[in-house]
Amino acid sequence: MMGRAWRAWSHWRRSRPFWGGLLVLVGAAEILVTEVVPLRVILHLGPEGIAGYLLPIVMLVCGFLLWFNPEQRLFYSILSVLLSLGTWVTSNLGGFILGMVLGVVGSSLAFGWQVPKRTTEKSVPH
């Protein structure tokens, strides 16, 4: 049973840009953490503060989409690399660099992830 579950997990992992998506998720979460986690004080956010949250949240969405819609990984990875770079300007210097670097590396890994081309058979006809 365990081996079966592990194999299913391995297949799930290998059939999508898992590590790229994971790094994007961790990076986005880290940026959000630098902005919200202590939460000791309720703050009034001006319009300038919105982008600071918006970019890492969209990054987070990109990370999940890389996992659950890997067919469109090219679009998501390019979007999340731009968002990661954007957080330098909008969100605590990209979560004090760390989150930005994780997002950029993760997006690049997802961008580089490819399924080998099948030359022999494409699909079995019914």
Added chain:
Amino acid sequence: MADGNPPMDEGRIRWRRAGAMLAAAAAAGAVLVVLTAQGILAAQFAISGVPFTVTSTRLDGTGFEQFGFFDSMTPNSPNASNCLGAATANQGNCGGTVLVAVSAIKSATLSDLCQSVNLGGTNLKITAGGGGRPVQATTLVVDSDLLTGDATFNNIAIGQDASTFTEVPGVTGPPGDFGQQADSVTITNLRQDNFATTAAAFSLPGLTLTFSDTGC
């Protein structure tokens, strides 16, 4: 995988392809850092809730407002009783609310800016604005529990109701709140212990970001 798409084949990372993207992104990132360091690009800080210290040898601002305010903690906040990080003078005011002075400046220049955040064990320290290239900030709004320095105000109105302030667009206090506003302000040897801040835009010429044992 119940999304209706055919199951993906297993794939792998093409390192050359990933590396090309990474190189392009690293180049773009380097440009951003350099532009920020030269003060062309304004970086936004939204450090919320973490107390941090800001010092500057000279602050010149146009459009100044200041009023007292209570910042509320989240309900059942674990910090409500111990007031971790608040200045000593504020220890008596803990228990869910903290008395702060809100200072708002419409447009400010700061020389030799130093900002440090205590991360527990180490300090993240950002310095900028040295060598005659001051830091520029717009709509700077800080909630401080300690503010020291030598201040000069122009056209100051002390005791005005904070809800009627006009010097900084979009920033007013609650009705009936004591406050003061001025057309311009100059503070030398500024030191602030900021309990919290709302977002503010800075351009940071000569940016240095280091981890340091000592704060500002």
